[in-house]
Structures are given as C-alpha cells and as structure tokens.
Amino acid sequence: MAAHQDRAGRRLVILVPYLWLLVFFLVPFLIVVKISLSQIAISMPPYIPTFSLAEGWAGLVDAFRQFSFDNYLWLTEDDLYIRSYLSSLWIALVSTLIALLVGYPIAYGMARAPSHWRPTLLMLVILPFWTSFLIRVYAWIGILKPEGLLTVILQTVGLLSPDEQVRILNTNTAVYIGIVYSYLPFMVLPLYSALEKMDGSLLEAAEDLGCHPLKAFWVITFPLSIPGVVAGCFLVFIPAVGEFVIPDLLGGSQTLMIGKTLWAEFFSNRDWPVSSAVAVILLLVLIVPIVAFQRAQQRAHEREAG
Amino acid sequence: MARKASAAKAASAKAKTPGGGKNVGPVRRTFAPWNDPAAKPFILFENVTKRFGDFVAVKNLTLGIHEREFFSLLGPSGCGKTTLLRMLAGFETPSEGRILLDGQDVSTVPPYRRPVNMMFQSYALFPHMNVADNIAFGLKQDKMPKGEIADRVDEMLKLVKLEPFKTRKPHQLSGGQRQRVALARSIAKRPKVLLLDEPLGALDKKLREQTQFELTDLQQQLGLTFLIVTHDQEEAMTVSDRIAVMDHGEIVQVATPAEIYEYPNSRYVADFIGDINLIEGTVASVRSGKVTVDTPDAGKLVVQQDIAADVGQKAWIAIRPEKVRIGLGKPAARTPNVMRGEVWDIGYLGDVSTYHVRLPAGTTVKALQANATRLVERPITWDEQVYLSFAPDGAVVLLS
Ligand SMILES: Nc1ncnc2c1ncn2[C@@H]1O[C@H](COP(=O)(O)OP(=O)(O)O)[C@@H](O)[C@H]1O
Ligand SMILES: [Mg+2]
Secondary structure, X not given: OHHHHHHHHHHHHHHHHHHHHHHHHHHHHHHHHHHHOOEEOOOOOOEEOOOOHHHHHHHHHHHHHHOOOHHHHHHHHOHHXXXXXXXXXXXXXXXXXXXXXXXXXXXXXXXXXXXXXXXXXXXXHHHHHHOOHHHHHHHHHHHHOOOOHHHHHHHHHOOOOOOOOOOXXXXXXXXXXHHHHHHHHHHHHHHHHHHHOOOHHHHHHHHHOOOOHHHHHHHXXXXXXXXXXXXXXXXXXXXXXXXXXXXXXXXXXXXXXXXXXXXXXHHHOOOHHHHHHHHHHHHHHHHHHHHHHHHHHHHHHHHHHO | OHHHHHHHXXXXXXXXXXXXXXXXXXXXXXXXXXXXXXXXXXXXXXXXXXXXXXXXXXXXXXEEEOOOXXXXXXXXXXXXXXXXXXXXXXXOOOOEEEEEEOOEEOOOOOHHHOOEEEEXXXXXXXXXXXXXXXXXXXXXXXXXXXXXXXXXXXXXXXXXXXXXXXXXXXXXXXXXXXXXXXXXXXXXXXXXXXXEEOOOOOOOHHHHHHHHHHHHHHHHHHOOEEXXXXXXXXXXXXXXXXXXXXXXXXXXXXXXXXXXXXXXXXXXXXXXXXXXXXXXXXXXEEEOOEEEEEEOOOEEEEEEOOOOOOOOOEEEEEEOHHHOEEEOOOOOOOOOOEEEEEEEEEEEOOOEEEEEEEOOOOOEEEEEEEOOOOOOOOOOOOOOEEEEEOOOOOEEEEOO
C-alpha cells in the first residue's frame, strides 16, 4: 500500500517537469514546425493555412493538404542561409575554443586556490549575471568603439599614437570578444566542478612515479577534466550559434549569423514561414550532433562497464 | 642480560640472509644491522622538524633505517607518521634538519627524481587508466622500452595475482584488488625504498592478515627497504623488523617487536602495544639488577632490571596479563611478588579467560589464564579472594 503510494508520488514528481517541457517546449516547437510548412500571406497572422476549430475535422484535413516543404527548398536556393549557418557555426566554434583556452586556467586556478577562497572566487565568476546581459554588451561598445576606453588606454600607455584609434567595433573580432566574455562563466563552472573534485593525491602519485609536474597535467589532470571540457563547450557553443544580440550590437554589416538572418526574416520581411523553417533547421543542426555524441559516449561507457 | 637475550631470540625468529655479509654473527646469522655500530643507515632523518604554521608536526626527530629493513612507524592518528613519509618522498620539505638517502642529502631533490616510491593511503590509482596502464605508468616515465614494460607489467600482475584483471579500470575492482594494483604500481620501478602509508587500512581483517604475510614475503623476495606507516599495533608486530612508536611528532621508542612488547620504555609505549597492567608505587631500593617498588596495593614488589632510578622516585610496574599467575590457594612462602585481591570480572574468550582482580588500594590487575580444562564449574568465580603473583623477570619498571 505504502509502496504503491510511493511509486505514484514518484511518478508525479517526474511528471511535473515533463509536463512543463511539453507545454512550454514541445507545443511551441510543433507550432513553429507547422508555420514552417505554411505559406506566407498578407493577412493576420501572416501565413496560410490557419486552423479554425469551427471548420471541424474537414477543415483540419484541408489544412494538412496545403502544407508544403517550399520554405525549406527556398533555404537551399538562396545561399544567404547556408552562408549564415556556416558562419554561425564557425564563429561559435572559434568562440568556444577561445573560451576554453581562457576558461581552463581560470577554473584550474580556482580549483587549486585555498579552499576558503573558493566560494568567493565562484561568486566573482557568477557576479556578471547580476547585471543585465544587454547592458554588459552595450558596455563593450563603449570599450571597443574608435574613441572608446580601449583607445584611450592604449594611447595613454603609448601603444597607440594619439591620432590612431582601435578598429574593433563592428567587426567579427568584436563578436568573438562579446561571445567569449558573455559565455565564459558557462565554460568556467563545469570545468571548475570537474577539476575541483579531482583527488590531489593522483598528481602526487604521478610525480612519485617519476612524472614531471608539467607532464602530469597532460596525462592526469586534463584527461580527468574532459567531462567538464565537453559540458563547458556545449554550454558555450549551443547558445553562441543562435546568438543574435551580440552580432547585432558588436558585429558589422558583414557579420553573418543565423540569429541575425532569422531576425531580419521575421521582423523586416514579416516572413514567418521562412523564419520558422530557419529555426527548425537550426535546431536540427544542433541536436543531431549532440545526440550522436551522447550515444557514442554511452556506448563507450557500456563497453567499459561490460 | 635478559634484555639482550630476548632481543636475539626475537631477531632469530625472523632470520634472513644478511645483505652484503655485514652481519657475521658468532653463532647465528641474523638480520640486525641496527646492532652493528659500523653499519651505516640507508635512510637517515637528522634532527628533522616539520612545522605547519605554528603547529609542529614532527619534532627534532632523528632516525636511521637500514637497507632491506622492514621498518614500521606506529602511533595514533595525527602523530606525524604520514608527514614523515611525505618528507622522505619529497612532498613536504623539512622545516629544519635534513634527510639522507644512501648518504646523499635529498632535501632539495624533487619527488620525481627520488629513488623512492610510495603506496598512498587512498591508493591514488589513476581512474582513467586500466590496471596494466596504472602499473606501467612509472616505467613509461623512465622511458623503458615497450617490450620490457609489457614484461615487467606481466610480472607484477603475476606477483599480486591480478592477471585476469589486466584491462579493468580501478572502479571495476574490489578494495582488496585496488590495494594490490597500488602495491604493484609502487614496486614496478624497483625503488630502493618503498613507503607504505597505512596500506592495509581499508581491508577487512582476514584479507589484512593474508596481505601482511604477502608483504613480508614480497619484501624479502625483492630485497627492498620497506617503511610502513600504521596505527595498528598487531600489524606492526607481525610484519616489522623494527618498530618506531611515535607520539606528537616525536619518537618514543625504536626497537624490535619483541623488545617493544617485553621492554617498553614508557607507559605510553606499554599502553599502546598490547594489554598491560600498571601498578603505581615509589622506588624503595635499587640494587644491581634488582629494583624494589613500594606499592599501596601490594607492598614491596621486586623486578629484575638494571635501571637508573632514585629511591623515592615515582614508578610503575608494568606487567603483561599473561605473565600474572592467579590462584585460590596461598602460594609457597618464598614466592616473590604476591598480591591479594578480589575477582571483579571475568572475561571468557574460549581459549583463555581474563580475570580482572581488584587490589586493596583500588588498582585493577588483569590475569590471563589458558583454559586448559573444560570450565563448566569455574574454579575461580566472581567476588572470590585470590592470590596473584609474577616472576621478577616478567615485569618492567617504568619511570615515565
Ligand atoms: N598540510 C598540512 N597543513 C597543516 N597541518 C597539517 C598538514 N599535514 C598534516 N598536518 C597536521 O600534522 C599532524 C600530523 O599529521 P599526519 O602526519 O598526517 O599524521 P598521521 O599520519 O600520523 O595520522 C596532524 O595534526 C595534521 O593535522
Ligand atoms: Mg596518516
């Protein structure tokens, strides 16, 4: 009796997040998929067909007949979309690698800091989240613009002559800086948690067996932190691919990112069906490799356990 | 002298082939280089002090350990045993003093260049490497040829009986198996000295005992010098050539297991190793080879011992329970060291019984008696008046 109730209770607990995902992720996504299969129209909403419950079953079947993959075909016809996707993936990839290179030493330093310092250091990493993301990106405009803070500092130090100015704002470099800056905590936190729980005696054991401490980092510390590296890279890469605000504010006209393209399609062209198709493809582009990767990891894990 | 005779006997029980023909004894060839004034210690801690901030973990400690010796550091948790090992391994630098290894000062040599390997208390196996890779790790650092590494790994696996587990990861092994991998990894490089930090701490009793014997076997087979840390006195007694008993960063006594057991030099050591009765009193007289102690519990008690003590000085007679005789009848008139008391408690352990006897002034003395006959009706029971006695050469007088 008690066990029965217990199981029912557990199901309920699991049900709540699934319901949440269903209502706030799956249903909206299906609506996006539906719009991506529709045609643009000058109406409200700006596409056909629309479901009307008043028309009943026949209306539904009729609507299904009108669905087409035209929008998806359109994405292949104009190379703007493919270039946007590739450029987004490239920018996200480079930003992720830079974030890894910058974040790893930070996480390592935090994990090796005296234990009474660590909560403070952790707080400092999270601290930027207390200010609005948008404000922080605007702040970078102030820093990177030609007459901005960076120019002033470099001129003061003497690295730049008084008539020179930095040309970073409105270039891809500014986008890289913005993405790395914004997503760095997402890289540092999983790396820190992987490095922090590593047993320090492993390094001593390596050294005891004749391994130089520098080499021990590569043969012990780094391999053991790989789960953190993978988690951090995903957490930076995935949102970076779809990033819109940073390329829009810091990037130039030549900066091509799928988030920007999507925004233009949706708000400037009012082409909901095509922008929906762009969003669906973006999701697939991201989800397929992630699922494949997780499968491979699980298989490796099973092989190990078996 | 009783002390010397006993030491020789203890050493002969663990007779070994002496290394380098140093120990040419008159009758028996025994392994006891520490008795040879000409023998130079292989490991030498010289006035070593280690401070962590204000805290002194090791206090001005001097200790020599000889080649091929199986040496134990015994002491309660926190007394500085691990710190001492870590200084020898190179993970801590002495605050004062120096450490010599084979005559060389190693104080400035980094851990990865010391001919010393350590088996860690937590084993510290590399979780991302399988058993064979763990064992091969140290050999790879030495740039040993691949073929030789494979041979050595197989040899080590055979030695610790883990051949079927070669490709397992540490998390797929039991505690006992992990301990064996750690051992194999630490001896694979054939270090001159093997440091073992509570190597058997995580094992259950049976596995422990088995492993203890395997360790001694291994040590003799490979001819290594073992420095082992433990807080288990039984373990130290079983495996060691010599034991150092530590207390608060200092060495209280260094001696063979038998010497430590029979001739503890202080109440601390006596209490730490085995069970012992302590009867408090004052020194009444000191003659050559004989000490008389006046006790409130049993009057004057005599112990056969050479000791530098002053009359009137506070002293304790220390006597092991198995050396106390117990009986109902009054012992013969000339029996030395007779004490009267009342049976307070009896611990029946099957093979032996322990009688807790309360003496007139309140001290409780334990007497251990083998149960030679079946005890359905106990000859001695609770609350009975009994006579205890012990031989003058069965006890020691302790002044501290
Ligand atoms: N790195 C350290 N910093 C501060 N105190 C330490 C450090 N290492 C050991 N100690 C202290 O030194 C004492 C001896 O420790 P340890 O050698 O590990 O004892 P044992 O191995 O005998 O249990 C303990 O009180 C411990 O708290
Ligand atoms: Mg310890």
